Amino acid sequence: MMVPLVLLVLGTLAAAMAPRMLTRSDWPDREPVLALWVWQCVVVGVIMCCALAMSLSAAAAWEAVRGNIFAPAPNGVMEAYALTGYGPWAAPVAVVLACGAAWNVIMLTREVRGSRAQRKQRRTDLLVRSPALPGEEPSANRLVVLEGDRPDAWWLPGTAPQLVITTAALQRLNKRQLDAVLAHEQGHAQARHHWLLNAASALAGGFPQVPVFAAFRDQVHRLVELAADDVASRRFGRLAIALALVELNEERGVFGPCPGIAEVPRRVNRLLTPAPRFTTARRWRLTAAAALVPIVPVLVTFVPALRALS
Template sequence: MIVATVLVLYAIAAVGRLPRLLGRGTWAERAPRLAISIWLAACVSAVASVALAAFAAAIPASVVGHGLAAFFEACAALLSDGDLALSPGARAALLGAVLVVARVTHCGAAVLVRARRERRRHADLLAVLGRHDGGLGAVVLEHDEAAAYCLPGRQGKTVITTAALESLAPEQVAAVLAHERAHLRGRHHLVLAAVEAFSVAFPRLPLFARARDEVARLVELLADDVAARHHPRIHLAAALVRLATGRTPAFMLGAGGETALMRVKRMLAPAVPLGRRERLAGLAMVALLLAGPAAVAAIPGVSSLLAHHCHTLSIF
């Protein structure tokens, strides 16, 4: 029961405190890929802690320690009246854990299905209203608003409006299209779907709401960095200024938007990347967030296993 309490207290602290902790400083802007991993790991860690707390409270440590087969027998005994039958409180805890996991899974599936439906509908519109430009490697859409975005999916497409082509220089167009292709190659729509699923599943919890907003911002920074490897930063910055007010269709990833002006400053005055030690510390944090709850939940079983074997050895 102590382990279950620790895991629940950690989940509560993670939901309330981690957003403030992870939001401090400018380290995320210096390493957006690492920051995205940490935010995702934090969300998974909080949900996993709740689920593991229920199992820790319901399944006796001695059962886990005596073997994996016995552990599954304990799980199967949820509906039995044998020696391994669980108390009403343990049954309720396990049911709560199942509901938490089921809600996240359901919300994730709902987000993906809705996004796929909207993107398929938009792809049908592009097939009628757009024209593919082989030189640009993008679909050109006749529109009086300057915008550039990508349509994720198996046959991902980059889209740019005629207004954007008229207002941007060729090198700026190349830079902004590289930004959109970075979104497609990185499958950033799946990352956004993951944090959106957590946010929809638990709408009033600070960690998941903050993770959704931060990851949405960080994937844009990451795409900027990828584009800047092949195109001068000044060209991308100039394109972002012109596309800042451009609206992106729902469930698409666009170069403009609310973060465009902040990203212009970042392009013109890039921060020093994280050092090796800082990156290793970040990776260690990801590992701790993901493996920590499982390690804590395993402590009673491991202790019981060691005690059982030590007792067996002492007999011989």
């Protein structure tokens, strides 16, 4: 049972060590898009370790599974894995990992359905608060203005995405700040951040005791906002989006001595005192290194097969 054991050890190390290394580093604030890529690669790598270990354990425990997995393999490959020597632990390990995979699918399905139901309810509320005029056709990129005393703006994703902004926000923001807010929300929509948020919430909700999944959810919520801030700042300047954040959140008490949303002041400070970005070469190196994380479990899995073929 050497290969499944190695895969489980690799997955455990990645799940335990990666969150500590990434959360203690300061470079994700400088490169949020790159940090999102690294987090996704780490999470996919952990899932790959579990999935491959489950497949090999199931192949060792049940001959029917073994035949399906190794059916296209050349002669001698299946013998290289020594599946018959895995012992009585193969079946329990395969069952536990399969249950984890099934639970993950259930949680993801529930998260997606809940998100869709929430969006549907919010769209219904929008129709009540901002009904279409007679003869008005719904637009795929319609800007909805709501009457409200609280300055706010958000993007409502879906098949017909809508950008919603309150009248209080229109009154408080100047033209450049308003354009920056719209660019921020459009950055969320173009990058499909809601898909990533759904996946992160499903993993953390299904496996709250796994450090990498809980940290992934928390960091994704933070990094997508930083990435959208960068989209807006590249188009309209850092000062515009920083002042817009202040105007939209000032009345919520987030800039007081005990702020309720500590992340907003950090975002403003990051925009006003930007750290230098990585060079293009360094970004490419980190991108390539992160891409290796989910590839390593595949290479480990195929080591016996490659030895048999050579």
